[in-house]
Amino acid sequence: MPSGARPVLLAVLVLLACTGCGLFSEGTVISSAPMTEEEGQPAVQSSPTPTATFAGAPLPDDAIVIGALMATTGFLADYDEPALVAAQNRIDALNEAGGLLGRPVVLRHFDSHTEMSSMHRGAEQLLLDGVDLVLMTCDAVFAQPALNALESSGTLVISPCGTDDIWISGELGERVFSLGTPVSTEAEILVSLVAERGLTDATVIIDQTSTEAVAVCEAFEQGFAGRISGLYRYQPTDPGLLEPILSGLAGSSTEAIVFCGTRLVAPEILAPIRGAGIVQPIFASSTMDGDHWLGHVPGVGDFTMLSYASVYTDSPDPSPEVRQLLADYFAVTGHRARDGRAVTGHDAVEAYVRAVERAGTTDPAVVAVQMERFDAEDLVAGPVTFGSRVHAAIGRPMRVITIQDPYARFERIVGP
Template sequence: MTFGALALMSLVALTGCGLFSQGTVISPAPVTEEGQPLADTSPAPVATPDGVPLADDAIVIGALMATAGFLATYDEPALVAARNRIDAVNEAGGLLGRPVVLRHVDSYTELSAMKGGAEQLLLDGVDVVLMTCDAAYAAPALEVLAGSGALVISPCGTDDAWAIGALGERVFSMGTPVSTEAALVASLVADRGFTTAAVVVDQTSTEAVAVCDAFIPAFEQAGGRAFGPYRYQPTDPGLLDPILAGLINRGPEAIVFCGTRLVAPEVLGPIRAAGISRPMFANSTMDGDFWLGRVPGLGDFTMLSYASIYSDTPDPNPAVQPILDDYRAVTGHVARDGRVVTGADAVEAYVRAVERAGTVEPGAVAAELARFDGEELAAGPVTFATGNRAAVGRPMRVITVVEPYARFERIVGP
């Protein structure tokens, strides 16, 4: 095993996020209220069929992302948006006057598929790889790609490992790092004048767990006092009683919930039913309004988002709505949350870097990406010029619930 592989695996283990961390519960596949798996109505992005020749001058964008398994919740919407942006580039004449082709290898959220998938994309001669959102799942593929000098862009990687460049100098992410989201949630709580907050964590989401773990020191550094974290997972409903007891006994001014929209009703419903009406705050893993009806009396609830998907309070960035419209036209349904825009942003960032470099050579394109300084994209300005490789410090949307609807309120920065 190379030094790079050892360093990468060690880093993922130390971050406490992803498959290789101990005590982490991986998200289950979404299910209906009856316990049946949710049918996936999004068409899989079109890949170039095996054996079909490409144009000699084609620019090939590879994608190693999941359309099945728990990662599909994050990967597939971004992948559809990326495909839509590629179509728009081709309709406008291509990139550097050349056609752009998407070559998708589906990981199906199978760790065993990542190494072989990366090797296949290299054999296909891809010019850039769009990578799955989870750093732990990406690790085997990144090791393969690092040896080739490939350029990698994750539309939605949020682990801080993406941000600090630990995954490679040519590895970028359009996701907001968990440390940034934690700082933003802490500022939302503090800006309301609250000095105490109870932290409730749904352990089925590694990203949500990481946000709450980072929220506690961020809030305390701002002068607040955090209680908990109180941890919950669906396989142990008995954990709900100590959560309720802790909230009642401590009497915090606010509640910070880090979790998934699937599990949230199991936790938030009983909290509200117990008469605990304190304002709640959440990171972007809770973005969306389709789950609101499952928590009667949700009340004061504020969450973060990459973009407003709410038609009555549209996003202030005019670049967002066309992405949402294209997504609906292709899939037949509205986007479930604002994270979908990161797929379009990943392709747009690549297009701009290629145009400035005048070539698709990975080193030259990576150098142009590394010069991004407040580059305006749909989700907001992205800066890599400080040495970061993810959108550290990018503002996010604040979404508030006015039952039974969620509404865009404002944009906030850390």
């Protein structure tokens, strides 16, 4: 992944003191650094009159404290911020209903600014705040310094959107979970989508700016029973890599293109492919979910991608719970979620709430055991099963989104 984040602002955090106004509501502590948005997304404003406070601001004596070590600036904000908004919305609803175990729930947010150096310090600050749960950034590499700092404390950690298979086994910590769909599951679903179309020859194209995208395509390559007639890797810093892709596709008899990449880089690859008259169906992982990139790829044609939820207003998700969650997201931010990953933030908090209620305590060891007992637990993004050696949502169904120029549309829900 490329980097490029704003300097870390550790001296002052901002307590937004008006419930329901701005991006975050009462009880949230968030860095004052401005948010970054993808092209085509309107800027999201925080409270117009935030009240500045130092890290470690006083909390209610009986509060359950959820810390969030997630990025709202830098490239990881594209993944972390939507989940963080949905998590806050679930916490707000929880407090309106009386809290958890009769106690108020407060969110402490430390913006990592997508800087590795911030992660360890952020974890230490959250520990000083006495957090009961830490919501962790989606990226396992960036999470590692924080997980190292948290390990000896026994803190419960949930990544709303961690997708690397390393989240599955508990290798990152015996009390570390993820509500993201692992790349191995996404790859398995992509294999099934290509196979059910009767396509037995595929060309794989990897945008190397995303470690998640790279992992999905590498897993696809291993799981595909047909022939991989071409494998190409692309870096936007080396546009000379495009010509071999175009000439290779033009000279092959491949039946399908499997593309693993980011919405930012994809037009550099996909627009020339379609412009060259290469019309084979394209299959993509959830890293391509969203529609604001479509205008940069004229004639995108036969295109299928995976998603956690359909965010498209003219093709709404079939789940009433998803639709309500997305409506709440819009009410808070003023724009629709850029992709379906926002639902994982809600599910991360919801999973914690259910485990705490069953445990009757916030003791992280007891709550972790309750999470490991989840068996097809019906959350908004779909049923989740955990176990002593399964700490991520393997096997969870996903949405299939297809492109009908110039719109993205929900097609169906499919499992691996």
